[in-house]
Amino acid sequence: MYKQQTETTCIRGTHREQRTGAVNVPIYLSSTFHQESFDDFGPFDYSRSGNPTREALEQKAAELEGGTRALAFSSGMAAISSAFMLLSAGDHVIVTEDVYGGTYRFVSEILPKFQISYSFVDLTDLTAVREAIRPNTKVIYLETPSNPCLKVTDIRAIVQLARQHDCLTFLDNTFLTPLYQQPLSLGVDVVIHSATKFLSGHSDIIAGLTITKDEELGSRLAFIQNTFGAILGAQDSYLLLQGIKTLGARLHQASNTAERVAGFLLEQPLVETVYYPGLPNHQGHDIHTGQACGDGAVLSFVLPSREHAKVFVEQLQVPIFAVSLGAVESILSYPASMSHAAMPEAERKKRGITDGLLRLSVGLEHAEDLLEDLQQALAAAAQVTETIKP
Numbered sequence: 001m002y003k004q005q006t007e008t009t010c011i012r013g014t015h016r017e018q019r020t021g022a023v024n025v026p027i028y029l030s031s032t033f034h035q036e037s038f039d040d041f042g043p044f045d046y047s048r049s050g051n052p053t054r055e056a057l058e059q060k061a062a063e064l065e066g067g068t069r070a071l072a073f074s075s076g077m078a079a080i081s082s083a084f085m086l087l088s089a090g091d092h093v094i095v096t097e098d099v100y101g102g103t104y105r106f107v108s109e110i111l112p113k114f115q116i117s118y119s120f121v122d123l124t125d126l127t128a129v130r131e132a133i134r135p136n137t138k139v140i141y142l143e144t145p146s147n148p149c150l151k152v153t154d155i156r157a158i159v160q161l162a163r164q165h166d167c168l169t170f171l172d173n174t175f176l177t178p179l180y181q182q183p184l185s186l187g188v189d190v191v192i193h194s195a196t197k198f199l200s201g202h203s204d205i206i207a208g209l210t211i212t213k214d215e216e217l218g219s220r221l222a223f224i225q226n227t228f229g230a231i232l233g234a235q236d237s238y239l240l241l242q243g244i245k246t247l248g249a250r251l252h253q254a255s256n257t258a259e260r261v262a263g264f265l266l267e268q269p270l271v272e273t274v275y276y277p278g279l280p281n282h283q284g285h286d287i288h289t290g291q292a293c294g295d296g297a298v299l300s301f302v303l304p305s306r307e308h309a310k311v312f313v314e315q316l317q318v319p320i321f322a323v324s325l326g327a328v329e330s331i332l333s334y335p336a337s338m339s340h341a342a343m344p345e346a347e348r349k350k351r352g353i354t355d356g357l358l359r360l361s362v363g364l365e366h367a368e369d370l371l372e373d374l375q376q377a378l379a380a381a382a383q384v385t386e387t388i389k390p
């Protein structure tokens with residue numbers, strides 16, 4: 001199932017600059033392009049509509065996901081919002097209930113202004129999905145494994161349901177990247193990335209992508225990209241291309257360490273739950289194994305309380321404490337007040353985002369250093385138990 005050629009595709013030149021043989025695509029800082037002929041315009045006219053550096057990136061992304069067309073946006077949210085612009089007033093969307101916080105905000109606050117209604121549904125419950133489908137349902141929106149509890153959705157089953165009802169499927173593939181999961185090959189219509197995360201990998205840029213296989217759908221999205229205008233700039237397109245080159249090396253190493261960290265956390269008395277799709281007893285582990293070829297570098301775990309989480313975070317030396325994920329440095333975050341701050345408390349708790357939940361995106365530090373650090377911080381957090389419960 002693992003497609004080793006994806007790694008090669010990350011690196012192999014989309015571009016070999018003709019005149020000089022430069023191995024990197026030039027950063028074309030040009031908003032406009034001179035037209036030699038009065039009648040026939042060249043391939044580029046204005047950089048919102050198309051830019052050679054962005055085009056090199058878009059071709060690379062399409063190739064990696066096995067699509068025919070990719071589009072680069074100024075953020076993951078710009079890609080997500082633009083994809084939702086395929087909808088019209090009167091339409092209805094079904095969105096996975098543990099969707100990324102920003103997507104939750106867009107769906108619940110912006111779509112209703114355009115008379116587009118929504119239902120948040122547990123996509124792991126196929127009966128619930130079937131019941132939520134209405135005659136005007138046009139999109140089912142998936143995220144698997146999801147954020148932050150790494151819930152696994154059966155992509156094939158949802159695609160089948162969607163097709164029976166003539167609706168499209170969108171899938172946010174940020175956590176696994178095309179290296180570990182290729183949703184288009186499972187029938188998904190639009191793959192979305194926050195390329196801010198693993199694809200760029202260095203916590204340096206904000207970027208988003210959509211990738212499609214169907215050419216007509218790709219053209220409709222390109223029309224939206226040009227019309228709405230949330231394009232990725234040439235310099236960031238270049239940085240993203242550079243990041244993608246090392247995706248294989250980065251994701252493999254980080255995932256190996258994540259697997260060790262998950263095993264380690266599982267054995268700690270203070271840790272109540274560990275969420276990682278690679279754990280054999282993780283909900284949906286078998287489905288995950290049937291649709292992905294890697295478990296990724298993100299895991300979450302639960303400490304007994306907010307107080308424990310606070311001491312633990314304050315003691316840690318190796319990971320940075322921040323939002324975001326998918327970078328060379330390990331990133332620890334506290335979903336309740338970070339990625340899911342936009343979600344009402346009741347909704348948050350319903351989704352398992354409790355006050356003791358922490359999410360760790362494992363980076364490229366040496367596994368031993370990270371494990372040692374986690375161990376000493378857990379020991380410090382364990383002291384909290386003793387003072388709270390004498």
Ligand SMILES: *Cc1c(COP(=O)(O)O)cnc(C)c1O
Binds near residue numbers: 075078147175
């Ligand atoms: C970060 C993230 C987004 C949003 O992307 P931005 O680049 O921050 O706009 C969407 N989905 C997931 C899963 C994310 O982690």
